[in-house]
Amino acid sequence: MRVFITGASGHLGSAVVPELLQHGHSVAGLARSDASAARLTEWGADVVRGDLHDLDGLRAAAEASDGVIHLAFRHEAMVAGDFTGAAETDLAAVRAIADALAGTDKPLVGTSGTGLLARANLGRTGTEDDTLPGGYRIDAENLVIDLAAKGIRSSVVRLPIVHSTLDTTGFVPSLITFARRNGFSAYIGDGTNRWSSVHTLDAARLYRLALESAPAGTRLHAVAEGVELRRIAEAIGRGVDVPARSITPEQAPEYVGFLAAFAGIDNPTSAARTSELLDWHPTYPGLLEDLSTDFYFRTA
Numbered sequence: 001m002r003v004f005i006t007g008a009s010g011h012l013g014s015a016v017v018p019e020l021l022q023h024g025h026s027v028a029g030l031a032r033s034d035a036s037a038a039r040l041t042e043w044g045a046d047v048v049r050g051d052l053h054d055l056d057g058l059r060a061a062a063e064a065s066d067g068v069i070h071l072a073f074r075h076e077a078m079v080a081g082d083f084t085g086a087a088e089t090d091l092a093a094v095r096a097i098a099d100a101l102a103g104t105d106k107p108l109v110g111t112s113g114t115g116l117l118a119r120a121n122l123g124r125t126g127t128e129d130d131t132l133p134g135g136y137r138i139d140a141e142n143l144v145i146d147l148a149a150k151g152i153r154s155s156v157v158r159l160p161i162v163h164s165t166l167d168t169t170g171f172v173p174s175l176i177t178f179a180r181r182n183g184f185s186a187y188i189g190d191g192t193n194r195w196s197s198v199h200t201l202d203a204a205r206l207y208r209l210a211l212e213s214a215p216a217g218t219r220l221h222a223v224a225e226g227v228e229l230r231r232i233a234e235a236i237g238r239g240v241d242v243p244a245r246s247i248t249p250e251q252a253p254e255y256v257g258f259l260a261a262f263a264g265i266d267n268p269t270s271a272a273r274t275s276e277l278l279d280w281h282p283t284y285p286g287l288l289e290d291l292s293t294d295f296y297f298r299t300a
């Protein structure tokens with residue numbers, strides 16, 4: 001398949017692009033800068049120069065493809081507090097890609113987050129069947145799923161915390177940066193809330209499987225395990241050589257910045273349906289194992 005990937009130059013993209021190339025697909029990746037274009041070329045992908053705001057460019061690239069994986073997200077806007085703007089750009093991008101794919105039965109794999117399920121206050125482990133009517137990023141997830149009715153083999157991968165030595169800017173490096181700045185590694189309350197997580201290479205395999213064979217309108221969970229935030233904070237404390245310390249939810253914005261909205265959530269999530277449907281079984285190291293090496297502490 002010739003696959004158009006947005007966000008190809010990012011953390012997930014750095015695993016999804018090689019995963020597709022190694023399995024006989026060709027890749028055209030969206031790049032908004034010379035540096036991103038150079039990364040894609042180095043990995044063996046073709047480059048589509050453009051930006052998420054260039055909707056005509058997204059339509060043209062999607063039209064020229066046999067399938068699309070949409071990974072890009074304006075994290076810079078999100079970190080600066082513009083959650084709404086980032087989500088609106090995402091929705092507009094999905095609509096543009098959908099314009100090009102409607103009626104073709106080509107695959108579109110979108111991206112969402114398991115953390116959004118915590119907003120449903122399920123009080124139990126979340127599954128692929130759990131949905132929300134709308135909200136931040138959920139509108140885009142629901143839109144992608146609804147595209148199944150428009151002749152697109154659409155699916156959504158809900159990602160938890162993604163970790164590995166390919167990760168230099170995600171949740172874990174951010175927590176490490178905050179721990180260094182604060183002089184302690186923070187967790188919320190008693191820290192027993194669980195963060196779902198997955199290794200980048202396991203997540204990349206799921207994106208490929210979804211592209212190749214997910215039935216239209218499928219939600220997928222790229223979840224390997226749930227880890228208590230306190231254990232993550234303690235592992236980070238050991239790596240940074242600072243103590244782990246409890247903070248209140250009210251203190252979270254001061255000590256963990258943009259992560260305040262996510263840090264305290266309890267997010268136990270099952271991937272049982274995903275594993276069964278696509279024969280997807282995580283095999284790479286878990287989050288605490290990755291935090292027991294010096295990678296994150298050298299690079300964050």
Ligand SMILES: NC(=O)c1ccc[n+]([C@@H]2O[C@H](COP(=O)([O-])OP(=O)(O)OC[C@H]3O[C@@H](n4cnc5c(N)ncnc54)[C@H](OP(=O)(O)O)[C@@H]3O)[C@@H](O)[C@H]2O)c1
Pocket residue numbers: 006007008009010011012013030031032033036050051052053071072073074075111112113114159160161162163169170171
């Ligand atoms: N990593 C996680 O733990 C995690 C967890 C849950 C959900 N997710 C979601 O998974 C997806 C991939 O995440 P990631 O970790 O790979 O993020 P990332 O490393 O920040 O990569 C983001 C990608 O989007 C591109 N991008 C951002 N703004 C753009 C714009 N205006 N125009 C064109 N491209 C733009 C970036 O391009 P440049 O390379 O040029 O900057 C980069 O390729 C995102 O939707 C993210 O929200 C990730």
